Amino acid sequence: MSLTHLTIAEALKRLDSKEITSVELTEAHVRAIEGARALNAFIVETPELALEQAKAADARRAKGQAAALEGVPLAIKDLFCTKGVQTTAGSKILEGFVPTYESTVTANLWRDGAVMLGKANLDEFAMGSSNMTSAYGPVESPWRRKGDNHPLVPGGSSGGSAAAVAARLAPGATGTDTGGSIRQPAAFCGIVGMKPTYGRCSRWGTVAFASSLDQAGPFARTVEDTAIMLGSMSGYDPKDSTSVDMAVPDFRAAVGKSIKGLKIGVPKEYRVDGMSAEIDALWRQGEQWMKDAGAEIVPVSLPHTRYALATYYIVAPAECSSNLARYDGVRYGLRATGKDLTEQYENTRAEGFGAEVKRRILIGTYVLSAGYFDAYYIKAQKVRALIARDFTDAFKSCDLILTPTAPSAAFALGEKSADPIAMYLNDVFTVPASLAGLPGISVPAGLDSGGLPLGLQLIGRPFDEETVLAGAGALEKAAAFTAVPQIMAA
Amino acid sequence: MSLDAKDVAKIARLARIRVTEDEKIHLAAELSGVLQWVEELQQVNTDGIEPMTSVVGARLKTRPDVVDHSTTRDDVLANAPEAMAGFYTVPKVVE
Numbered sequence: 001m002s003l004t005h006l007t008i009a010e011a012l013k014r015l016d017s018k019e020i021t022s023v024e025l026t027e028a029h030v031r032a033i034e035g036a037r038a039l040n041a042f043i044v045e046t047p048e049l050a051l052e053q054a055k056a057a058d059a060r061r062a063k064g065q066a067a068a069l070e071g072v073p074l075a076i077k078d079l080f081c082t083k084g085v086q087t088t089a090g091s092k093i094l095e096g097f098v099p100t101y102e103s104t105v106t107a108n109l110w111r112d113g114a115v116m117l118g119k120a121n122l123d124e125f126a127m128g129s130s131n132m133t134s135a136y137g138p139v140e141s142p143w144r145r146k147g148d149n150h151p152l153v154p155g156g157s158s159g160g161s162a163a164a165v166a167a168r169l170a171p172g173a174t175g176t177d178t179g180g181s182i183r184q185p186a187a188f189c190g191i192v193g194m195k196p197t198y199g200r201c202s203r204w205g206t207v208a209f210a211s212s213l214d215q216a217g218p219f220a221r222t223v224e225d226t227a228i229m230l231g232s233m234s235g236y237d238p239k240d241s242t243s244v245d246m247a248v249p250d251f252r253a254a255v256g257k258s259i260k261g262l263k264i265g266v267p268k269e270y271r272v273d274g275m276s277a278e279i280d281a282l283w284r285q286g287e288q289w290m291k292d293a294g295a296e297i298v299p300v301s302l303p304h305t306r307y308a309l310a311t312y313y314i315v316a317p318a319e320c321s322s323n324l325a326r327y328d329g330v331r332y333g334l335r336a337t338g339k340d341l342t343e344q345y346e347n348t349r350a351e352g353f354g355a356e357v358k359r360r361i362l363i364g365t366y367v368l369s370a371g372y373f374d375a376y377y378i379k380a381q382k383v384r385a386l387i388a389r390d391f392t393d394a395f396k397s398c399d400l401i402l403t404p405t406a407p408s409a410a411f412a413l414g415e416k417s418a419d420p421i422a423m424y425l426n427d428v429f430t431v432p433a434s435l436a437g438l439p440g441i442s443v444p445a446g447l448d449s450g451g452l453p454l455g456l457q458l459i460g461r462p463f464d465e466e467t468v469l470a471g472a473g474a475l476e477k478a479a480a481f482t483a484v485p486q487i488m489a490a
Numbered sequence: 491m492s493l494d495a496k497d498v499a500k501i502a503r504l505a506r507i508r509v510t511e512d513e514k515i516h517l518a519a520e521l522s523g524v525l526q527w528v529e530e531l532q533q534v535n536t537d538g539i540e541p542m543t544s545v546v547g548a549r550l551k552t553r554p555d556v557v558d559h560s561t562t563r564d565d566v567l568a569n570a571p572e573a574m575a576g577f578y579t580v581p582k583v584v585e
Contacts, residue, residue, distance in 0.1 A: 100565040199546045212544060241550050310528040321505060328506075330578050335571035341581050342506065350508035358507055362498070362517065363524055365505040376528070381541030383534050388542060420520060421527055437545025462545075 003028035004168040004489040008072055008225035011171060015061060015071050022061070022071025026054035026115050029073045032489030033117060033169045039140045039487065041160040041169060043078045044086050045118040053115040060113065068232050070113030075164040075173035078119035079126055080106045080216075081205040085116075089207040090124040090134040090157075093333045093352025103205025104237045105174060105216045112232040117170050121160030124354045125324065126181055126209045129426040131159025132413065133356040141189060141410050142167035142485035146451040152410040155185030155426075158219070162189040165219045168489040172220040172229050176206060178213045179312050180406075180430025183442040186219055187405035187455025190444045190483060192226045192472070193219045197463045198437035199244035200230075202237030210319035211242075213312075213434050223443065223472045227251035230465065246463060254466035255473040260294030262471065265398030269305035270429060272407070278448050279404045286402055286445060286456045289478035290471070300394040300401065304386045308432040309424060311387065314367050314380035315435070320357075321364025327352060359420065388436040395461050400471045403429050405442040405455035433459045441472045444481040453483065491525045493518045 003025050006014070014020045030047045050073060057071035081087045081099035088094045102110070110116075123133040130153040131139040141154040142163055154163040158175030162185035165173050175182040177195035186193025194217045201216040208214060218229035231252060236245040266287060271280070287297045329335035329348030336351050338344035353361070367376035394401065407428055416422050433440045439462070442455040456475060460468035493501075495514040498521065502509045509517060567573040 097569050100568050101561070238551070238553065242544065242546050244546055245551075304534065307531055307534055310531050313524060314528055314531070325506075329571060330580055332569035333571070338581065341583050343508075344581055345506040346503075346508040349506055353507065358509075359517070359520060359524075361505050361507065362501050362521060366493075366501050366521070366525075369501070369504060375532075378541050379531050379534075379536065380528075381543060382536035382539040383531050385539050385542035386534065386536065388545070421523060 002490055004032045006171060007222050008171045008220060008228055009222070011072055016066070022054040022057040022115060023051065025071065026050050026073045029117055029170055036167055036169055036487065036489060039142060039163050039167060040137050041121055041139050041164040041167070042075070042118040043088055043090070043121050043136045043160070046085055046116055049085070050115050050117050057113050057115060067111065067113040068228065069109060071115060072113070072172070073115040073117045073170060074109065075117050075120045075161055075170040076106055077122055077158050077161050077174050077176060079122060079176050079207045080174060081207070082106055082116065082119065085119065087119065087207070088136070089126070090122045090136060091352065091354070091357065092135040093327045095334065097332050101205060104202035104239060105206065105233050108235060109232050114232070120158070120164055120173055123157035123159065124357050125207065125320070126157040126176055126178055127320070127356050127360055128156040129180070129184060129423055130416070131156040133354055135354055138413055139163050140413070142487035143190065143410060143452055144486045151413045152452070153188065153413055155188035155410060157181040158185050161219050162186055162191060162193065165189070165191050165221060166485050167487055172218060172225055174216060174233065175219050176214055176216050177434065178210050178316060179434045180427040182217045182219065183430045183440055183455070183457055184406050184426060186442040187444070187453065188410040190453030190481065190485065191219055191221050192223055192441065192443055193217065194226050194230060194441040195434070195439065196230060196234065196465050197439045199242055200234050200463070200465070202235070202240040202243040204237055204239040208323040210316040211323060212319060213316060223469060223476045224252060224255045226441070227255050227469050244463070249466055251465060251469055254469040257470040257473070258294065259290065259470055259474045262295045262400060262467070263298050263398040264290045264295045264471070265298055265300035265394055265401040267300050267302045267305065267394065267401060267403065269302050270403045272428065276408060279407060279454065282446050282454050282456065283404050286475065289475060290402065293474040293478060298398050300398055302390040302394055302432065304383065304390050305432055307383050308387055308435055309428055311380045311383045311435060312427070312431045313363070313424060314376050315384060317360040317364035318368050318377050319364070321361045321368060324357070324361055356420070384435050387432055391436045391438060399467055401459040403457045403459070405429060405457040409448045409450065409452035409454055429457060438462060439465045439468050441468050443472050443475045443479065445475065445479040446481070447483055491529065492522045493525065
């Protein structure tokens with residue numbers, strides 16, 4: 001089997017048995033990335049650094065000091081600050097920014113022996129559902145519709161990460177999820193993507209978008225690999241006041257646990273008007289798979305679901321307008337000229353930010369401004385409390401919630417970008433769990449009539465990633481998804 | 491809520507983003523569309539509901555009040571587009 005087709009678990013096994021070295025594994029992925037540049041999945045490739053890290057990993061392994069991800073090459077979303085390697089957040093305003101520090105999540109991965117292949121492309125400041133807002137160009141999905149060679153979006157915002165893992169350019173990748181930015185691209189690209197509970201992974205050193213929602217998580221091709229990565233990424237960090245001081249469970253051990261007797265909630269409010277028959281059928285199939293694995297399906301109600309997107313599109317822009325105030329042309333990044341300081345700020349931000357980022361900053365500024373703060377922002381925070389309470393109530397009668405991940409399969413590049421609200425609707429099934437801070441995972445579950453992947457989502461109780469992973473393992477086993485993209489490393 | 495070009499100019503000024511006359515008209519339509527869409531939240535009864543500010547416990551941990559050498563001046567200035575003599579520079583603000 002080609003080295004680029006190994007899962008993380010398989011690669012670790014072969015590294016352990018000395019069948020392969022990290023240098024060989026890393027070189028294979030470096031070549032695969034070079035051969036797939038047309039996808040535009042990476043903003044920066046770091047082959048020299050990768051080989052250096054791989055050699056060091058092989059040396060540690062030879063001394064019997066192999067850590068959990070020793071020698072495994074990964075793609076890193078270009079939202080995580082990496083010391084000495086350009087970090088852009090997909091924005092022109094950060095072009096040339098070379099952090100002098102390392103994000104906690106990536107530092108944890110390097111501590112555990114992982115190797116960095118490069119910085120993966122993303123929507124600008126993680127704002128988008130198609131990867132089309134990146135200042136470094138859109139990412140193409142490695143998938144194609146049957147009989148149609150038109151490029152499709154990989155989803156977003158972690159589109160480069162998802163495309164890289166699907167195209168076998170990396171066995172795993174980091175992502176971040178604010179309203180669905182891991183789960184939706186995972187569904188579009190036919191891979192697994194998990195957003196853990198808010199607070200599970202440190203946000204320190206990750207470029208901030210909406211601080212009460214942003215959460216890092218892994219992409220991989222199996223649930224087990226996702227669990228292995230999450231174990232390394234997680235953990236308390238005194239540098240992030242919202243990171244939770246809790247022990248990191250053995251996530252890998254949770255995968256494969258029986259779900260017999262678990263109650264799986266199916267929320268009636270997610271059966272939205274105009275839902276495609278294919279998505280509906282896949283969802284019902286998912287219920288059947290869970291029943292066959294010994295779980296019980298229970299109807300649940302999340303009555304405020306229909307207000308989640310509107311709530312999100314007040315809360316997230318409000319937080320973004322505050323967070324992105326730091327891009328002032330003084331301390332880092334792009335600096336335009338102006339006759340005075342105010343004009344310099346205005347010109348810098350006009351040149352440095354793209355259209356979607358400006359739109360969200362302006363919406364956020366408006367809803368936080370005097371006279372509108374209570375009507376929009378405080379109102380949205382109250383509705384957010386009701387959405388979170390819906391989940392608390394639902395979890396009184398179930399252990400997991402099963403839904404589709406996205407309302408459709410991937411769309412074509414340029415198909416939806418004219419209307420911002422049409423684009424926002426992509427996140428209708430992922431945003432509610434984000435608002436409530438809950439863990440969620442997308443598992444590839446089938447293909448639509450055009451041959452494109454569709455995902456199912458499982459949502460769990462706060463800090464109960466183990467049950468989410470057990471459920472995801474059962475779904476994965478039943479779905480037996482083996483389809484591969486048309487564009488893939490040999 | 492519907493915004494016009496004048497409203498956009500005011501918001502853009504608050505956000506410190508220069509917008510052209512054309513952009514103002516375009517943005518007024520786009521932002522009005524989003525604001526009309528989020529209007530639906532007014533239908534929700536939120537009497538007696540506390541605004542949710544955080545999904546994790548609101549109690550922040552404290553740390554000892556001691557100097558920490560986690561970063562240096564040169565590190566902080568390393569990415570400044572213009573730094574001079576150990577300082578950031580900005581256009582003259584005091585006459």
